[in-house]
Amino acid sequence: MADMNFGKQIKKVRTDNKLTQEQLAQKLMVSRQAVSSWENDRNLPDLEMVVLIAKLFDISLDQLILGDEQMTNKLVKDASEVRKAKLMVISISLLLIGGLCFLSSAFTESRIDSNGMLHEPYFFLIPLGYLFLFSGVITWIVHFVVKRKKR
Template sequence: MELSTQIRKYRKAAGLTQEALAEKLNTTRQSVSKWEQGVLEPNLQMLNELATLFEISLDELVNGVQTKNSRERLPMNFWEFANEKWWFILIIVLVICGTFGQIFG
């Protein structure tokens, strides 16, 4: 998928007008319009800002390729970790309980 199509798709999905997107990126509406028409391409810094604003990877924005698990690169809080690695936490708790049982038994 072309970059111009991607920018338009994610801008609309975010519920932004060209003017609103331009304001968020400190650029002009004309620049956004040219990006979406494929007349002009944003520079690397602007691409990075677009990806951050749309909460997608740069690869997804530029190539239209959704990474296998784009959430994996985000910092994981304890509850997300516990939800995915509950078995690991269970093993650690059992080991700790067994160790305390031997120490205080």
């Protein structure tokens, strides 16, 4: 199986299990055209679909993709892109939460009682805002370092 490409491997596994393209497509909840395009090497499934196919036929991922350098490279690239996207989403979320802490703090009413004591009910918003902003900036920097390193 090592000298086969991914399309031939999918087709072999499907036919060995006596399934039509339509039956496989139904099991994977994709179109028959998707299965056909995989088998004819017009397109490659994403990592989640490859895992699902391996589970469906009770074979290892190695068996399914072994020897198909194009498929292996795509899976590695997909995983890298997902990691980068997650870092970006985390970074933006942290920055937004930090900004919201500062904004909330600005609209929180503080008061001074008759003894001259300052009462701020949400005093923790400013330090939290700095914490989230700092974390967001660090995550953003890590995202770009990872992005540059992959080039």
